[in-house]
Each structure stands twice: as structure tokens, then as C-alpha cells.
Amino acid sequence: MKCSKTHITTTLLTSFALLTNAIDLEIGNKDSVCNAATDITNGIMDYYLGIRENGTIGMFQQPYYWWESGLAFGGMIDTWKFCNNDTYVSTIQDAINAQKGPNNDFTDVTNQSHVEANDDQLFWGFTVMEAAERDFPNNNDNDPSYAQMALDVYNSMAPRWDSDNCGGGLRWQILSNMSGWDYKSTIATSGVYALAGRLARYTKNDDFIKSADRILRWMKQSMFVYQKDDQDFYTVNDGAEIENGSCAVVNGAVWSYNFATMIMGTAYLYNTTNGDSKWGNELDKFIGGVEHYMLNTTGNNVLFEYQCDQWNRCNNDQRAFRAIVARVLGNVVQLAPNTGYASRAMKIINDSAEGAAQACSGGSDGKTCGINWGIDGWDGMYGLGEQIAALEVIQNTLIEQVPAPCTEDTCGEDVDDDNISTIPVPTSTRVFTDVHTRTHVETVTISTIDEVFYTGN
Numbered sequence: 001m002k003c004s005k006t007h008i009t010t011t012l013l014t015s016f017a018l019l020t021n022a023i024d025l026e027i028g029n030k031d032s033v034c035n036a037a038t039d040i041t042n043g044i045m046d047y048y049l050g051i052r053e054n055g056t057i058g059m060f061q062q063p064y065y066w067w068e069s070g071l072a073f074g075g076m077i078d079t080w081k082f083c084n085n086d087t088y089v090s091t092i093q094d095a096i097n098a099q100k101g102p103n104n105d106f107t108d109v110t111n112q113s114h115v116e117a118n119d120d121q122l123f124w125g126f127t128v129m130e131a132a133e134r135d136f137p138n139n140n141d142n143d144p145s146y147a148q149m150a151l152d153v154y155n156s157m158a159p160r161w162d163s164d165n166c167g168g169g170l171r172w173q174i175l176s177n178m179s180g181w182d183y184k185s186t187i188a189t190s191g192v193y194a195l196a197g198r199l200a201r202y203t204k205n206d207d208f209i210k211s212a213d214r215i216l217r218w219m220k221q222s223m224f225v226y227q228k229d230d231q232d233f234y235t236v237n238d239g240a241e242i243e244n245g246s247c248a249v250v251n252g253a254v255w256s257y258n259f260a261t262m263i264m265g266t267a268y269l270y271n272t273t274n275g276d277s278k279w280g281n282e283l284d285k286f287i288g289g290v291e292h293y294m295l296n297t298t299g300n301n302v303l304f305e306y307q308c309d310q311w312n313r314c315n316n317d318q319r320a321f322r323a324i325v326a327r328v329l330g331n332v333v334q335l336a337p338n339t340g341y342a343s344r345a346m347k348i349i350n351d352s353a354e355g356a357a358q359a360c361s362g363g364s365d366g367k368t369c370g371i372n373w374g375i376d377g378w379d380g381m382y383g384l385g386e387q388i389a390a391l392e393v394i395q396n397t398l399i400e401q402v403p404a405p406c407t408e409d410t411c412g413e414d415v416d417d418d419n420i421s422t423i424p425v426p427t428s429t430r431v432f433t434d435v436h437t438r439t440h441v442e443t444v445t446i447s448t449i450d451e452v453f454y455t456g457n
Contacts, residue, residue, distance in 0.1 A: 022361035022377070027350050027397045034083035034398075036357060039367045040391045041079055041088065044072055047384045050095060056111055058095035063316050064384045066112050069095070070123035071323055072384065074130045075392050078327070081134040082398050093139040096131070096146075099124060104144045105152035107174075117173050117180065118157060118188035122195070125153030126324075129198050132412055133405035145413040147202060151420070154195045157188075158211065158421035166247035167427040168218040172239065184247050185239045186224045189215060190261035192423070197265035201272035201335075202407050203417045209272070211423035212265055216282070218426035223250045225262065233288025236262055254307050256294045257321040262286045264328040271335035283341050287332065290325065295348070299374015302355040303348060303393065309371070319371055320385030326352065326393035333399045346400070353397045356390040 023039055026032035047064065049055030060069050073092050079085050080092070101109040106124040109116065130136075132147035144152075160170050165184070170192060172185035193215040200208035219225040226235045236258040240247035263286045270279035296304040303322045308314040332345040355373030362368040362378030369390040370379040406412035 022359075023357045023367055023394075025353065025357035025394060027353060028400075030083070030398060030401065033395060034079075034085065036360075037079050037083055037391055037395045038085065038087075039365075040360060040369060040387055040394065041076060041085075043365075043368060044076070044384065044387045044391065045088070045091075047387075048091075050091065050098075057098035059099075059111065060384055065120070065317070066099075066109075066116070067120040067123040068317070068320050068384060068388070069099070070106075070120075070127045071320060072388050074123070074127040075323060075327065075388055075395075077127070077130050077134055077136050079391065079395055080136065082395050082402055089137065090139075092131075092136070096124075096128060096149075097139060097143065100128075100144075100149060103152065103156070104149050105156040106149075107156055114175070115178070116175075117178065118160065118170050118185065119172070119191060121153060121157065121174070122188065122191035125150055125157075125191070125195055128153070129195065129202075132202065133198070135406050135411045145415065147408070147413050147415045150195065151199060151203075151415050151417060154192065154199060155421050157192050157195070158423060161192075161423050163424055163427055165242045165245050166222060166240065168215075168424075169222065169224070169247070171242075182242045183239055184222075184224075184242060186219070186236060186258045187239075187255075187261065189219060189224065190236075190258060190265070193219075194261040194265035194268075196423075197268035197272075199417070199420075201268045201405075202412060203415060204272070204408070205417045205420065207417075207420055207422050209269060211421075212269055214423045214426055216265075221426060222247055226250075227285065231292075232285065233292050234262075234285040235289060235293075236286070254293050255318070255321060256290070256303070256305055256325045259286060259290050259294065260321070260324040260328045263290070264324075264331055267328065267331045267335045267341075270341075275336070275339075280336075280339075280341070283332070283336065287341060287344055290329075290348070291344070294322075294325065296374045299372065300351060300355055301348075302352040302373040304372075304374065314371065316383060316385060318385075319381075319383060320388050322352075322389040323385070323392040326389065326396050330396035330399040331405075333396075334402070334404055349393060349396050349399070353394045356393050359386075360390050 023036045025036050047060045049059045049061050050057040073095050076088055076092055099109055101107050106121045128146040129150040169184040170188035172180040172183040193212050196208045196212040224237050238251040238253040240250045266279055266283045270283050293306040294303055295301045305314050305318055308318050329345040329349050333342045336342050352373055358376050359373050360367050360369040368382050369386040371381040371386050372379040408414055
């Protein structure tokens with residue numbers, strides 16, 4: 001993900017009148033939801049290069065980066081499963097095969113080999129994990145299984161755990177010549193946590209639980225995951241620059257996709273440990289963070305992007321983040337059924353889906369999706385991220401009607417998990433003190449950071 005290069009689409013589609021017919025949606029009704037999903041997916045494909053002359057298979061048009069392609073296809077796999085919609089099966093299969101790389105782990109991909117970051121690889125890992133868990137068909141019997149590719153992604157990323165700097169964590173970048181190499185990234189680190197949780201459930205291999213537990217311990221020690229004494233929820237901070245081997249200043253920017261990956265891993269760990277209260281307590285606090293930060297209390301309690309949406313300054317990457325949030329809230333419903341966690345997740349999904357349907361009322365077709373789900377209609381914004389986010393939240397209103405994700409023992413395929421990369425024990429032993437301040441950080445957008453945490457040795 002290359003946030004420093006993304007463009008911000010602020011121009012209204014002035015050639016079209018703001019339409020109010022919206023996508024017709026009856027929450028939880030399969031026909032209604034799937035009709036809406038079809039309309040939105042067709043809008044997603046308007047941005048796809050892989051079916052255009054000389055277009056790259058698996059890539060969407062600029063300014064949308066590789067990670068977002070993986071995010072889109074993961075959502076479309078769920079559309080196939082939830083709605084029995086075969087329209088884009090071969091498109092998804094071709095995209096995965098074109099982008100999986102020579103090692104089947106989404107590295108050394110020809111069109112990404114000099115720019116790929118850890119989070120880019122991660123989202124394609126989520127895509128093939130989704131394919132494995134939803135029993136998505138392989139293109140042919142000679143292709144590697146989706147589950148094996150997801151494991152290959154994990155085994156490629158886990159050895160990048162960097163104990164020499166800050167006691168652990170993953171850097172944002174894979175390549176040392178890329179801007180962001182010296183940044184320990186929450187999305188990269190939490191992504192390995194999430195994959196470990198999913199693979200733990202899929203394989204029943206406790207080594208994945210051990211790794212996930214160590215990752216979470218380090219993230220708490222380093223204040224990437226932080227709980228104030230007077231709060232019952234977590235704040236998930238964005239990361240920290242490496243300075244003299246230490247992560248002394250933690251970036252207090254709060255993004256929904258960081259919460260999403262933490263919820264993802266935790267929900268899977270809760271399920272695979274048969275509802276262990278340890279993981280239930282963690283899940284409670286991560287969902288609480290979404291409820292605290294990511295619901296627009298001035299707009300019907302629907303999902304929004306706390307760090308940028310309130311100033312209408314979300315860039316193209318950030319406008320897609322809610323898609324993965326909606327998907328993992330669906331994970332909670334499936335993996336923690338008949339619990340308060342599931343009911344809280346379902347409420348966010350349903351309330352947000354109603355808002356998203358109203359927001360999908362723009363453009364020449366009257367079904368183009370906007371970013372603001374808290375108003376009755378389209379806000380004039382449009383793009384791939386808006387389409388993906390609306391698709392995910394609307395189709396996840398059906399999540400209670402969908403079979404549980406596959407494992408090796410149910411509908412999945414066997415994987416070779418005898419030799420997996422195990423995250424080492426965290427070595428960070430610093431004592432932390434938080435200093436309350438307000439800081440404006442100039443990146444692609446103006447991000448208001450309410451608190452920056454300083455650590456001492």
C-alpha cells in the first residue's frame with residue numbers, strides 16, 4: 001500500500017444529478033441483498049483492467065494499488081458464496097493465478113516486484129484464505145490449493161519479524177530501499193496475527209496460536225494496542241518509526257483496518273479455542289474500539305473512517321478500509337455465534353448496510369456508491385473503495401445464513417503445516433509513559449492525532 005502516492009478524489013460527478021432512488025435493500029433478505037450485491041459488483045468491474053485490451057489481469061485501474069485488488073477479489077469470493085453468483089468465478093481465478101507469483105506466496109510478482117510492501121502481500125493472503133474457507137473452486141487440479149497459498153504467505157511474512165529493532169514487529173516495507181522501511185507497521189504485524197489465527201482454526205496446529213499470542217503480547221508492550229485505565233476498549237495505533245533500534249514514539253493515528261485485522265485474528269482464535277475467555281475478553285475490547293472510534297454518532301451510528309472522514313479528507317486507500325471491517329464483523333457473527341460479540345457486530349453491519357444502500361444512489365446508473373453512509377442519499381464521492389465497502393457491508397447482512405468457514409477437517413483441503421515459521425518470544429521490556437498532546441501530521445491527508453505516546457527505556 002503506497003499511501004504517499006494515492007490521489008484524493010474530491011470532484012463531484014457534476015454531469016449527473018444527485019439521484020435518490022438508491023439500491024433497494026431489505027436487510028437479511030437473500031434476493032434483495034444479492035440483487036444489490038450484483039449491482040455493486042458490476043460497478044466494481046467498471047474499474048477492472050484485467051478484461052480490457054492490454055490490461056493487467058488481477059489489477060484495477062490507477063490510482064488503485066495492488067492491495068486493493070486483493071481486497072476486492074476477497075469480497076467477490078464472498079459474493080459467490082453468499083449469493084450463488086457464478087458470474088465472476090473465472091475472473092477471480094485468473095486474477096489469483098496471475099498475481100500469485102512464482103512461489104505461490106504473492107512475492108516476486110512481475111508487476112509488483114520493486115514496490116511490494118508487507119500489507120500488499122497480506123491482503124492477497126487474506127483473499128486466498130477466504131477462497132479456502134469458502135470452498136471456492138480452483139481453476140484446475142494442477143493449481144496449488146488456496147489454503148496452501150495462504151500458508152505460504154504466512155511462512156513468507158513471519159520470518160520478517162524483526163526482534164533486533166523495537167523487540168519485534170514487522171516493518172511496513174519488504175524492501176530496504178523503499179520509503180517506510182524504518183516504520184514498524186501495525187497493519188503488517190496485525191496481518192500476520194490475523195493469518196495465524198485463521199490458520200490455527202483451519203489446521204488445528206497450536207503453533208499458530210503460540211505465534212499469535214506472542215504477536216499480541218508485543219503489540220501491547222509496544223503500545224500499538226493500548227488500553228487507558230479509564231476505558232474498557234482498545235485503541236489500535238498505527239505504528240512507530242525505528243530510531244536507534246527503538247520505537248520510542250508511537251503514531252497515534254487510528255485506522256479502521258488496523259482494528260479489523262486484530263478482530264479477525266482474535267475471532268478465529270476465540271473459535272478455535274472453543275470460546276476461551278482469554279480471547280473473548282480481547283475480542284470484546286477490539287469490538288469496543290470500533291464502537292468508540294468508527295461509528296459516526298452524528299450519522300445514524302454507521303461505520304465511518306474516524307481519522308479522515310470527519311474532515312472529508314480520506315484518500316483512495318482509506319476509503320476502502322471499511323470493507324475489511326465489515327467482512328471481519330461477519331467473521332465475529334459466524335465464529336462467536338449466540339454471544340454478545342455477535343449481536344454487537346450484527347447491529348453495526350445492519351445499521352451500516354442500510355446507510356450504504358442509501359449512499360449507492362449516484363452516477364448515471366443511480367447505483368454508484370458514495371462514502372458517507374450517514375446521510376439519506378449520495379454524497380457525490382465515487383470510486384473503487386466506495387464500491388467495495390458497500391458490497392462487503394451489504395452482503396454481510398446475510399452472514400447468519402452462510403455455512404461456517406471450512407477447515408481441513410470439513411470442506412477444506414489439506415496443507416503441509418509440519419514446518420511453519422513460529423514468531424519468537426517478544427524481547428521488548430520497556431516501561432511506557434503516555435504524554436497527552438495534540439499533533440497534526442502532514443501526510444497525504446491531514447491526520448489529527450489526539451495522543452502520541454512516548455516510551456522510555
